[in-house]
Amino acid sequence: MMGLLLLAVFIIVVFFIIFKQRNNLIPDENLYTTAELGTAPKLKSKVINCPRCDNGVSKNADECPFCKLELKPQISKTQAVVFCFVLLFVGIWVTRSPGDSQYYDQNASLDACENYIKPRLKNPSSADFDTANAKVLEPKPDFKTVFLTVHATNSFNAIVPTHYACFVRNVSGKWTVEEIQETAQ
Structure with a gap:
């Protein structure tokens, strides 16, 4: 810049x-x-x-x-x-930074995961996504695996961290979630 x-x-x-x-x-x-x-x-x-x-x-x-x-x-x-x-x-x-499009793709893939996970939580308004520590892997072009942690309240009103592996794919310029799994860490 x-x-x-x-x-x-x-x-x-x-x-x-x-x-x-x-x-x-x-x-x-x-x-x-x-x-x-x-x-x-x-x-x-x-x-x-x-x-x-x-x-x-x-x-x-x-x-x-x-x-x-x-x-x-x-x-x-x-x-x-x-x-x-x-x-x-x-x-x-x-x-132009060579990582500009890569940075955009990482943010877009993170956003896709957040938008997919949030409505499926017990209390979506309490969701706090730890995007600073998220890891985004790109095994192939147009495919990413996003590992991220969400801190949200459960049924007992306790804030619990949940770890996810989110598999996203770029379809016509838009990142969409294909599969999501809870992970141990």
């Missing part, structure tokens, strides 16, 4: 630098300044200073006639936008 944030900041800075440079070198379309009421508008200067040699150069010039510095960047706004988006998507792909 931190890598993604740094990448986004980097892209924004590069994008800003490209357009700041471009805006400093390309002339404004409006060649006239606003004048006071009753006076004629004044023509804006069509000359800029070269960033390298500081000589006066036409705003429309492609290069400085004195030092040959190229004044107009070769990259267009569209190219810069496309470049930044490509860089952003590549960065997201590279900085």
Whole structure:
């Protein structure tokens, strides 16, 4: 996540630098300044200073006639936008944690087990699932075995831990319980 944030900041800075440079070198379309009421508008200067040699150069010039510095960047706004988006998507792909989908699958398989077990308890509202100590094994792709403990009240109103082995399967992107067994531990 931190890598993604740094990448986004980097892209924004590069994008800003490209357009700041471009805006400093390309002339404004409006060649006239606003004048006071009753006076004629004044023509804006069509000359800029070269960033390298500081000589006066036409705003429309492609290069400085004195030092040959190229004044107009070769990259267009569209190219810069496309470049930044490509860089952003590549960065997201590279900085993506390889365990992201695995983490999601583990949580989804745990949720499927909880949703299956809870309504079958004597007192479902008292259920406290110990997901922090749950173990999720993946013997095959799209199949998981979840071992988890549930603390819930029994018929005598005593809180009792019960250990379960829950066998879940991914069917069209949804984890469903195929079988559940109480275990000794």
